[in-house]
Structure formats: structure tokens, C-alpha cells
Amino acid sequence: MNNILLATDFVDLRDRFRAATGQPIPALPPGPLPESPAQLFQQLGGGDIPEIVVIDERSGTEAALALASRLDIECPGIAVVLVSDRVAELGLSAMRAGVSDIVPTESEEDEIRAALDRAIRVTRQRAPAGLGDGTDLGAGTQSRRGQVISVVSPKGGVGKTTIAANLAVGLARSAPHSTVLVDLDLQFGDVANALNLTPEHTIVDVVQGAAARDSMVLKTFLTQHDTGLTVVCGPNSPAEADLVGVSELTHLLQTLAAEFRFVIIDTAPALTDHTLAALDMTDDLILVTSMDVPGVRGLRKELDILRDLGMGFDRRHVVVNFADTHSGLTRADVEATIGTGVDLVLPRSRATAVSINQGVPLMQNEIRDPMTKKLRRLVDRFAPAPLKEPGPAATKLGSRLGGRHRLRRGGTR
Ligand SMILES: Nc1ncnc2c1ncn2[C@@H]1O[C@H](COP(=O)(O)OP(=O)(O)O)[C@@H](O)[C@H]1O
Ligand SMILES: [Mg+2]
Structure with missing residues (x-):
């Protein structure tokens, strides 16, 4: 499985994701959700950069969607999966915030696995090979150095x-x-x-x-x-x-x-x-x-x-x-x-x-x-x-x- 980061205060959710993926999953320290990707990476310390960030909507709907939206814009190489039981209610705002998928809190392990797989596939398709922002450093020339x-x-x-x-x-x-x-x-x-x-x-x-x-x-x-x-x-x-x-x-x-x-x-x-x-x-x-x-x-x-x-x-x-x-x-x-x-x-x-x-x-x-x-x-x-x-x-x-x-x-x- 890929590098996954869990932003949740709920221990049961961590256990469920761990069981679904068969790997230990790092989680952010308990407390309010980070306001920006930069804050999230700071909280991550020396840990690996995740490919998927799973945000628990129960930690605060507004904060969860705001973080998802900033990750979507600033980190195209990272997929966001939202955990929430309000799928119908939040669907549109989650889509607008660039969330790849919404997983109910009581999902079975194979549902979780499928959501994570989907998220990673979509992200890999849209992420550029390099992490450049589209600035042309001289495509077609030998050097890509500015x-x-x-x-x-x-x-x-x-x-x-x-x-x-x-x-x-x-x-x-x-x-x-x-x-x-x-x-x-x-x-x-x-x-x-x-x-x-x-x-x-x-x-x-x-x-x-x-x-x-x-x-x-x-x-x-x-x-x-x-x-x-x-x-x-x-x-x-x-x-x-x-x-x-x-x-x-x-x-x-x-x-x-x-x-x-x-x-x-x-x-x-x-x-x-x-x-x-x-x-x-x-x-x-x-x-x-x-x-x-x-x-x-x-x-x-x-x-x-x-x-x-x-x-x-x-x-x-x-x-x-x-x-x-x-x-x-x-x-x-x-x-x-x-x-x-x-x-x-x-x-x-x-x-x-x-x-x-x-x-x-x-x-x-x-x-x-x-x-x-x-x-x-x-x-x-x-x-x-x-x-x-x-x-x-x-x-x-x-x-x-x-x-x-x-x-x-x-x-x-
Ligand atoms: N051509 C200029 N005419 C008038 N004031 C200038 C001119 N060039 C710079 N300054 C002013 O001089 C001060 C010092 O400039 P600054 O660019 O900070 O210098 P440095 O970075 O070399 O220390 C600033 O207040 C700046 O606005
Ligand atoms: Mg100066």
C-alpha cells in the first residue's frame, strides 16, 4: 500500500484503516486539524510524505473541507479521502474541495481498500511527472534548470x-x-x-x-x-x-x-x-x-x-x-x-x-x-x-x- 496519513482523533478509525491496509498508518497528533498543508507537514515531522491524506470530518467539517481544498490546490500529488457519515449532505462541497472519495465511518475493510486504490489512481493520473507548477523551464532544451x-x-x-x-x-x-x-x-x-x-x-x-x-x-x-x-x-x-x-x-x-x-x-x-x-x-x-x-x-x-x-x-x-x-x-x-x-x-x-x-x-x-x-x-x-x-x-x-x-x-x- 502507499503512504497514508490519518488526520483523526478517533482510535477506532485508525484500527480499521490499519486492518484494511495491513500496515501501520501514521496519524497526526490529536487536536485541531492543521489549517494548511505546510502546517500538516510540520506536524508530520520526519515522517514520509503521504500519497493519501485521510481526513476525519468529525474533527470539524469546515476545517476538514478547508484543508482538503488547500491540499487539492497546493499538493496535486496527494489524494484526499474524507471519512464521514454525511455523504449525501457533504457530497457537493467535498467534490468542490477536491476530495477523491468519502468513506463512511463504519465501512468494511474492502470498501476502505477500494476507496484508497481509487484515490491513488486518480491522483497519479493528474499529478505531473515532475512537481513543477507548469512553468516552462525550457522544455525542449537539454537543461531544466532555471x-x-x-x-x-x-x-x-x-x-x-x-x-x-x-x-x-x-x-x-x-x-x-x-x-x-x-x-x-x-x-x-x-x-x-x-x-x-x-x-x-x-x-x-x-x-x-x-x-x-x-x-x-x-x-x-x-x-x-x-x-x-x-x-x-x-x-x-x-x-x-x-x-x-x-x-x-x-x-x-x-x-x-x-x-x-x-x-x-x-x-x-x-x-x-x-x-x-x-x-x-x-x-x-x-x-x-x-x-x-x-x-x-x-x-x-x-x-x-x-x-x-x-x-x-x-x-x-x-x-x-x-x-x-x-x-x-x-x-x-x-x-x-x-x-x-x-x-x-x-x-x-x-x-x-x-x-x-x-x-x-x-x-x-x-x-x-x-x-x-x-x-x-x-x-x-x-x-x-x-x-x-x-x-x-x-x-x-x-x-x-x-x-x-x-x-x-x-x-x-
Ligand atoms: N534610486 C533610488 N532612489 C531613491 N531611493 C532609493 C533608490 N534605491 C534605493 N532607494 C532607497 O534606499 C534605501 C535602501 O535601499 P535597499 O534596496 O534596501 O538597499 P540594500 O538592500 O542595498 O541595503 C531604501 O529605503 C530604498 O527605498
Ligand atoms: Mg537589502
Whole structure:
């Protein structure tokens, strides 16, 4: 028989199912039914992921149907069988909640077996071979791995989260359910604020337990944004950062890359072990600096370190943020100092600060602002079907200036 999980407080029902299937059947701890599949998997602890969840309607009709409905939507690989004596009364609502079958409480063993067999057959037919949600990771191509794009800088406050959130929202809008944004600023991450999300679960919950073992379970722990973007939010407190191990993080990113077309990673300032683990999997690196001397010098050092570590990144995108004509620096100054081309210059813009404070990124409602236009250009570098001309080619990067250049404080050209 298959893995079956019983959600019931009634011992007689457990005995009946055990006898019918000839196997020990795990049951959820007594108490109210879990409100979501994620809660159910948490209660399951280290147990196997079930193929069938049997919910006893006597534990609460509304809660039973609500859980069935969420399992139906979020976990297509799991069948739900309802145990109830109100078959006629509940038939329609149970059907709407995606319940495979209803079994009366006093059913004979062969009736139970038949219901379980039917449930599993139907579920196997409808579940996709992989556990993807239909996002096309490049069907027809050799690799089914999504594109990993990391946003880094040695300093805080330069716009990493702003850029990561806008890029992720822009990509999600161009291809719904294609994109996941990961908050890897494990101590002070604020992706959830930038997107006005109140997550039920954070990265701490998905690097361990059932979510770490099964991609379908993982998806039930992720947070959904109105734009169709999926988000792995940062821990609730800085102390929890230690609960995210580097190898567990690598495993999480690999799973996300197998499930989503784009994995956008927002990082903490500095090259932490977690950031380096993310960089190991990164296809496109977005390096951000503010348009000021400390920021640009910091970026130069980061580029040097990455090169020394053998992380040159052919697909590198240098973004200068907070550009304004009064900074005393020009794009050419920045390029001379960092020894490579700048791909995108983002203006200082009030609308940006307001949008982040409101939790609605500019790319979500396309507010008319010079920053929105520039961010659109960044999205178009990666979007499957650019809405406009793509930005300048990445080949602009390279050692145009060669060697190390001192930062010149120039006029505002
Ligand atoms: N181009 C910009 N113009 C004005 N404010 C900006 C701009 N980019 C970012 N900000 C604001 O600067 C602050 C820091 O940005 P954030 O993206 O959180 O930086 P980081 O993630 O690098 O620490 C935020 O309040 C954000 O709204
Ligand atoms: Mg940040």
C-alpha cells in the first residue's frame, strides 16, 4: 500500500484503516486539524510524505473541507479521502474541495481498500511527472534548470533589495509563476517589507524538515505575492540566521532552480558564506554600488576578491544606483575605478523610496518615473520576451581600462 496519513482523533478509525491496509498508518497528533498543508507537514515531522491524506470530518467539517481544498490546490500529488457519515449532505462541497472519495465511518475493510486504490489512481493520473507548477523551464532544451540571478554589493543601503524586488516582480509579471525571490540577507533582510508580505513561513522552515526533502512540500511553505511572484522570506529575527546551514541553503537553491525559471537572490552586504554558496550557483551576477567614493571603491575590492576566488562571471551586470548630477562623480569615473563597464545607471528617485516604504515596487504598478524605465531595461535583459529594446549588451563589460585605476573626482559630465 502507499503512504497514508490519518488526520483523526478517533482510535477506532485508525484500527480499521490499519486492518484494511495491513500496515501501520501514521496519524497526526490529536487536536485541531492543521489549517494548511505546510502546517500538516510540520506536524508530520520526519515522517514520509503521504500519497493519501485521510481526513476525519468529525474533527470539524469546515476545517476538514478547508484543508482538503488547500491540499487539492497546493499538493496535486496527494489524494484526499474524507471519512464521514454525511455523504449525501457533504457530497457537493467535498467534490468542490477536491476530495477523491468519502468513506463512511463504519465501512468494511474492502470498501476502505477500494476507496484508497481509487484515490491513488486518480491522483497519479493528474499529478505531473515532475512537481513543477507548469512553468516552462525550457522544455525542449537539454537543461531544466532555471536561471539564478544574484544581487550583491559590499555595502548596505545601496539598493540591492530595491533592485532584486523590482527585477523579480518584473519577471513574474512577464511570465506568471516563473520566478522565486530569495531573501538571503539572513539577519536584516527586508524583502517581505519591500513587497508588503506577512509570511507564514520563512527560509528557516524550508531548509529543514519535510520541505527540504520534497519540492511539492517546499512549495506549500513559500509565500505568494499578488503579482504571481513566489518569495522565500528571511528569518523573523537575526538570531535565527544561524539555523540556516550553508549546505542546506545550497540544496534549497538547487531545488528552487529545478522548479522555477528564474531564481532571484537578494543578499546581505559583504561576502558571507551564504552569499558565496549562492554565487557558486549563480548564472548572472548583478553588482550594485551607490554613486559615491566609498561605494565605488568597495565594489572595486569586491570585484578583485571575486576574481581571486575564480568567480569572474561572464554574465556580470554592474548597476550604479543613486546617480545624481550633484554627486561629483561621473559614470566614466566609476568605470575607471572599477576597471570595467557600467551596464545601468539608476537615478536617485523619490518615487523609489516611497514605493519601498509602501511595499509596492515600481515594477508592480508601473508608476511613471525615470527609475521605472531603467528598471524595465534591467528586467528586459532577462525577460523571455522583452517588451522593449534590450539594454546595452553585457559584452560591454571587460577590462576596457585594464589595470587598477584611481578614482578621479571629476565634474558632472
Ligand atoms: N534610486 C533610488 N532612489 C531613491 N531611493 C532609493 C533608490 N534605491 C534605493 N532607494 C532607497 O534606499 C534605501 C535602501 O535601499 P535597499 O534596496 O534596501 O538597499 P540594500 O538592500 O542595498 O541595503 C531604501 O529605503 C530604498 O527605498
Ligand atoms: Mg537589502
